[in-house]
Amino acid sequence: MNHYDLVVIGAGLGGCSLLSSLEQLGYQGRVALVEAGRGPGGRTASRRSRTDPQWCINHGAPAIRLSESLPAAVDALLDPLRREAILQRIVNDEVAIDANGQIVAVDPTFSSQGDWWTGSPVMASVCEALLARSSNTLASHFGTRVRWLNRTPDHWMLSDESKGWQLQAKRLVLSGNLLAHPRSLAMLKWDDVPLRTAVPEGEDPELDAVLTTLEASASTVRWNLMLDLGDVPLAHPEWPWQIWLTPEAQTRWGVERIVLHRQSDARLGLVVHGLHNGATIDPSTQSALLESEAKRLEAVLPELLMAWPGLRNALESARSMGVMRWGAAQPLHHPVPSHLQWCRQSAVGFCGDWIEGPHFGTGEGAIRSGVALAERLTIDS
Numbered sequence: 044m045n046h047y048d049l050v051v052i053g054a055g056l057g058g059c060s061l062l063s064s065l066e067q068l069g070y071q072g073r074v075a076l077v078e079a080g081r082g083p084g085g086r087t088a089s090r091r092s093r094t095d096p097q098w099c100i101n102h103g104a105p106a107i108r109l110s111e112s113l114p115a116a117v118d119a120l121l122d123p124l125r126r127e128a129i130l131q132r133i134v135n136d137e138v139a140i141d142a143n144g145q146i147v148a149v150d151p152t153f154s155s156q157g158d159w160w161t162g163s164p165v166m167a168s169v170c171e172a173l174l175a176r177s178s179n180t181l182a183s184h185f186g187t188r189v190r191w192l193n194r195t196p197d198h199w200m201l202s203d204e205s206k207g208w209q210l211q212a213k214r215l216v217l218s219g220n221l222l223a224h225p226r227s228l229a230m231l232k233w234d235d236v237p238l239r240t241a242v243p244e245g246e247d248p249e250l251d252a253v254l255t256t257l258e259a260s261a262s263t264v265r266w267n268l269m270l271d272l273g274d275v276p277l278a279h280p281e282w283p284w285q286i287w288l289t290p291e292a293q294t295r296w297g298v299e300r301i302v303l304h305r306q307s308d309a310r311l312g313l314v315v316h317g318l319h320n321g322a323t324i325d326p327s328t329q330s331a332l333l334e335s336e337a338k339r340l341e342a343v344l345p346e347l348l349m350a351w352p353g354l355r356n357a358l359e360s361a362r363s364m365g366v367m368r369w370g371a372a373q374p375l376h377h378p379v380p381s382h383l384q385w386c387r388q389s390a391v392g393f394c395g396d397w398i399e400g401p402h403f404g405t406g407e408g409a410i411r412s413g414v415a416l417a418e419r420l421t422i423d424s
């Protein structure tokens with residue numbers, strides 16, 4: 044049995060910022076990280092190809108906006124990444140298209156939200172770099188999805204679906220809300236919300252408030268089609284890195300935006316961020332939906348790229364690298380109040396983009412929440 048002072052579930056921006064901040068604050072406890080994915084990144088992960096070692100594309104958030112003025116502790120976390128050019132400011136233009144496929148300016152209210160920053164060489168590099176700064180003694184468990192939680196008076200027990208793998212922790216942090224949100228019931232065909240089962244209603248009023256908030260919350264769904272456009276010439280200054288669709292265009296084509304991602308060799312990657320039509324997603328519908336979304340997005344793309352003939356031509360020899368479904372891409376409402384980030388009585392904490400704040404639902408919000416929770420945990424240890 045592995046015993047830890049703290050176990051963090053999730054290696055996205057929230058969890059990795061928390062771990063890196065704990066290190067900066069001199070936290071001394073034994074810490075483990077558990078992540079369902081093959082590597083760090085979460086919704087900023089980058090998709091590698093099993094058969095094509097050069098290929099790696101940002102299939103979730105392609106970049107994040109960062110406010111000009113960040114809290115000192117967030118700057119302290121990100122400055123080394125900026126200095127090492129792992130976090131890079133995007134200088135190319137972004138544009139939008141309207142419902143006629145014509146180029147228009149991006150909604151000006153966007154630019155007041157700060158500059159775009161991306162990871163180099165890929166978005167996942169940001170989380171990888173944050174983790175590399177956390178303690179050498181961090182025990183990382185990738186490719187492990189926690190399914191069962193059990194709470195005794197003084198510790199947490201975590202196990203996977205088979206219960207063949209287990210960890211014990213004095214304190215627990217959930218940086219994704221899968222184990223606390225009813226969406227897992229439909230999407231994964233689970234018959235309970237694990238955190239609710241572990242701490243029955245009425246035992247911890249703060250935790251009850253967190254779970255009640257989450258129950259009312261919802262997130263957007265995205266179907267992201269990934270394409271390899273091949274060796275299109277490198278110098279195309281007229282091509283934007285990101286093409287948004289205006290609200291009318293989104294309604295017409297069911298697409299939020301298109302993102303170009305230059306690969307380390309001469310190839311160009313393209314990701315179409317497809318909107319969801321409301322169909323029920325569960326294990327029985329998933330594969331048919333992936334197939335129909337791939338066809339739908341491939342079919343609308345030539346129309347969307349009308350204003351860029353070079354890109355449109357490249358579609359003819361494009362290779363599909365599949366569709367990624369993001370079941371909870373960005374939370375829409377009902378943020379968890381920040382004073383509930385640490386529920387002391389149950390020794391469980393939360394971080395991620397679903398915590399209250401002006402940057403709710405964004406990468407910046409996830410980073411800020413991880414830093415804030417590290418401060419709480421250090422004071423409370």
Ligand SMILES: Cc1cc2nc3c(=O)[nH]c(=O)nc-3n(C[C@H](O)[C@H](O)[C@H](O)COP(=O)(O)OP(=O)(O)OC[C@H]3O[C@@H](n4cnc5c(N)ncnc54)[C@H](O)[C@@H]3O)c2cc1C
Pocket residue numbers: 052053054055056057058077078079080084085086087102103104105106107108187188189190218219220221222265267316369371372373394395396397404405406407409
């Ligand atoms: C398609 C898309 C486009 C986006 N575009 C933008 C954008 O332009 N700008 C922006 O700022 N933000 C954008 N976002 C949102 C941004 O990616 C998120 O706000 C941010 O990455 C959230 O980080 P997080 O750590 O809160 O959550 P996550 O990245 O989701 O991390 C949570 C991690 O926990 C793991 N996990 C959850 N449950 C378990 C379990 N039971 N066992 C083990 N592991 C578990 C998950 O696998 C995941 O890796 C986008 C997101 C998507 C999907």
